[in-house]
Amino acid sequence: MNNQTGWSNPGYGRLIAEASQSGDLAAFTERRYRREMKIGCCLVAMVFGVATSSLAVDELALRLQPALEAITPDGLLAHIKILASDEFEGRAPGTKGEELSVKYISDQFKQIGLKPGNPDGSYMQEVPLAGIKSEPRMAFSVGDKTIELKYPDDFVASSARLQPEIRVNNSDVVFVGYGVVAPEYGWDDYKNADVRGKTILMLINDPAIPDPKDPSKLDDKMFKGKAMTYYGRWTYKYEIAAQKGAAAAVIIHETGPAAYPYSVVKSSWAKENYEVDAPNKNKDVIEVRSWITLDVARKLLAECGQDFDALKKSAISKEFRPVGLNAKANIDIKQQIHSFKSHNVIGKLDGSDRKLQDEYVIYTAHWDHLGRHPELQGDQIFNGAIDNASGVASVIQLAAAFTKLNPPPKRSVLFMATTAEEAGLLGAKFYAEHPLYPLEKTLADINIDTVNPWGKTRDIEDLSDNNSTLDDMLATAAKRNGRQMTPNSQPEKGSFYRADHFEFSKLGVPALYTGGGKDFIGKPADFGQQKKDDYTAHHYHQVSDEVNPEWDLSGAVQDIDLLFEVGYQVANGDKFPEWKSGTEFKSKRDKTMKK
């Protein structure tokens, strides 16, 4: 760990830097401020009086300063080291890793002085889950030729239905383009095709429609151009396939549009997976959901006398119609199911305002990761140090920071470590569907999933796509701290739909989700991008996501400080954060708030 500045609290610099246009002056004032701090509050005010022009900033700075001191690189690292240790076995729900994780986190919440977050007096919300181990077989027959697929190198397949065997026999195969029905864009890939009982094959992401004026770009008016909409997510594709009555939905993997290589699909799916164990045993979802590799898809389509590239091209038109393939699918999935209780861990800091204390701001980070794979050679443990021991460590430190405020914020603040995010945001989904405090009184969810471990940056990335007023608050906080909020640099990845806050958003709660910056102080210009690319390619969802002695968590602290400020402002503010017009979730929120 190397805190480059040598300051124990990276919080001061930002406040002073904001007050001054000159970097040198800021550094000078920071040193001076720290010296004065030891002398007393009056002097602090004087120094601030010199350095700043706005009294409001002085007051805010003074009020937040003791809290921000609780957020430190060493503090973060200490939590990460424990949560990501081999002893925690990769933190799979329902394992010894869960026991150790939920105990550690709830002990921390208790020690910090949070109250039990569950009104039943505990720090836990029980989440009924089922673990499913699948042994899938999949083959396509074309004429008298059979194409057997190799699991998991060629395909993955599973079912969320809680039954011991799933069989799809001799099912017609239909290519349905992107598999999207989006009335607001006048788009319907299914047209009136009857796909009941059939196996549908589709492309990942949302339709990539070129701009009529400049075909080298995507049309901003359709599916938000380059950005991914919810229609591009695999979860959506399986949901609509179920509504259409298909038996199996098979997504053709492509690295670019999926935003991750097939190896990520393989390691995430070819293992025990989890579902919420609903009373109906999930009978309402699609029987088989599957991915196949692009190579297998090309081969299958060629056998059927079709060409993948030509089909893909035809799918970017509103006129596209499903294409029946002269192939039959045979899929058999043997499932070992075990039901168990997993847990969201939740702590609460009561608001100080009698009228507002039953309104809530919530911070979330998932504690779970991918567990261990005994069949792997050598290292078998998915330590998930960045994903997401780092986020949980951040939430623990945020909780500690909030308890240092005197008085506490007007509204109550909830701190939650969710389970089973990696299996499809299940802990967050369960909370959102069974909230312990009403969602219409929940002002915001601020979610942390991975932090920047490579030092300080001038920027912070807005992965919430500027879709609510929370993003404006973040921009203001960043500016106040001499930093800059930058737009999502890869909106095509659909990051907003891929982490826990999305389950809150789906039900209307505005959410904030950020990524570490890329513009590193004192590093070459391409350093940030390089580090991100390296993580995605070599460590994301791999056993190598481990604590690295070269980390510098001072940048993570900068970012958490900003999330602290935004949460604080919401918890103390005059009004509820709101979705901006045109966002997918605004009408849902408006409806809930009217009730």
Ligand SMILES: [Zn+2]
């Ligand atoms: Zn994660």
